[in-house]
Structures are given as structure tokens and as C-alpha cells.
Amino acid sequence: MFETILENVSQKTPLVHAITNYVTVNDCANIILASGGSPIMADNIYEVEEITSICNALVINIGTINDVLVESMIKAAKRANVIGNPIILDPVAVGASKLRTDTVGRLLQEVKFSVIRGNISEIKAIALGSNTAKGVDADESDVINTNNLEETIAFAQALSKKTGAVIVISGAMDLVTDHEKTYLIYNGHPLMAKVTGTGCMLTAVIGSYCGANKDNILEATAAAVSSMGLSGQLAYDKLSQTDFGTSTYRTYIIDYMSQMNSDLLNGGLEIEIR
Secondary structure, eight states: OOHHHHHHHHHHOOEEEEEOOTTTHHHHHHHHHHHTOEEEOOOOTTTHHHHHHTOSEEEEEOTTOOHHHHHHHHHHHHHHHHHTOOEEEEOTTTTSSHHHHHHHHHHHHHOOOSEEEEEHHHHHHHHTOOOOOBTTBOOGGGOOOTTTHHHHHHHHHHHHHHHOSEEEEESSSEEEEOSSOEEEEOOOOGGGGGSTTHHHHHHHHHHHHHHTOTTOHHHHHHHHHHHHHHHHHHHHHHHTTSSOOHHHHHHHHHHHHHHOOHHHHHHHOOEEEO
């Protein structure tokens, strides 16, 4: 289904500038490499414009923000807008503090994003102004189910129309949408939530896929989400054959991402298009 997307990543080896949080920076760099891209993790305000200028995509993750870092993010993002590079925003724990909410508000006001990826509580905090985030985790009352799926699609599409960005809501079921077309992706495994940084890693993979497919952001994003989810499934299958735990599981996820191709993805893809 996503043959061209994966082929472009393999052929172009997109250079991804990731200004991300120090908790997961190494995992993000490794997953970008595993996905077929090449990472640059530069956040010094005096070089971010130069670095962005030589890259194919920019990833911004507010997991561990400070005043200087925010200015670096905005400076890099404005440069990416000028040269037409896709920018992916991970609004970690937006709604959990005034600082995070204000920072995301400023970013959305000053920068045009290509993709915004978060859990359901983070996306609701942006779209509806709700404040149900529990740190970096989604509130249980926000979980997408059959009763609220249509409502969730509607507000995600409305947010996409308002921001011009593809919206990704990560969870047991992943939702990827623009203002018209929605992908519901059922790949993944619950154990992924027990490994710090799988969400950050997903955002980084989206950066890699979008950097190689600038003219097809929606499908590139859906392919990235599907690839990460399937890597989590396959990694769990392999883990279940061992006596190891979550640290090994993280390694297996990266291993399977490094092996991802269209045959493997199409063989395990669980997706619905609306």
C-alpha cells in the first residue's frame, strides 16, 4: 500500500533535524537511522538555522523545554517554513502546565506545521482547550472507542483544517487525518506504552518519512505510523520467545524498523480508510 513512500525513504536517505527532549534523544536518533533517514540533533540557537537549511525535515518535541530551547525551535521552524521543509510537532504533555500550553500556542501561531502528533489528551488540549493530560500519558477518559470515534475524527479533521497540518492521535488505535481523509491504524502492542520514548520515536520516524515525501505528507505519515506499529507488534512476538523485558523490547522495535520494507509492511498492515 505504501510502496512508493518506503522506496523514497530508502533512495533519498532524508536528513532529519530533530530538536527533541534529552530523555529520548538517543532513541530518536537511532530510530531515524533505522527508518532509513539520517539524524542531526542540534539545538543551539546560533546554528539551528544553518542546520535546518541543509536538512529535509524538522522535528520539534517539547518534552524537556526551556526558554532558550523554545527560541531555537522557533528560529529553526521559521527557516524550515521559508525553504519548504516539512515540520513535525510533538506537543508533549501540552495542557499539563501553563508553560507547555503557552509554548504550543506560540508555536502554532508563529509556525506552519506539516504534522502534529500526540496522544488523545494532548490533541484534545490543542483542539478543544481541555486539560486532562496526566504528565505525558493520556487520561483514561479520553481513550478512543466505538462510542466516540466519529466525534474524535470530526475534531481531528477540524484541527487539521484550522492548522493546515496532518493530525496524528496515537493510542491503542492510531488515527491519521487531514481535513478530509482519515486512516485508522490498528497495528501496535500495549507494551509499547511501557517503554519511555516510543511516542517520541514515532514522531522522529514521521520526520524521516515526510522528509522523503514532501508532496505526500498524509500518506507518508500514515506509512510511518503503520511501520512503527508493526515494528512494535513484531518486536513483541520476538520478545515473547525470550525471558527478557522492556529494555530488550525497545531494541527489538528499532531492529524491526531497520528491516521494514513494503513487503513486510503490506504483509502485516492493519488499516482502515475513511
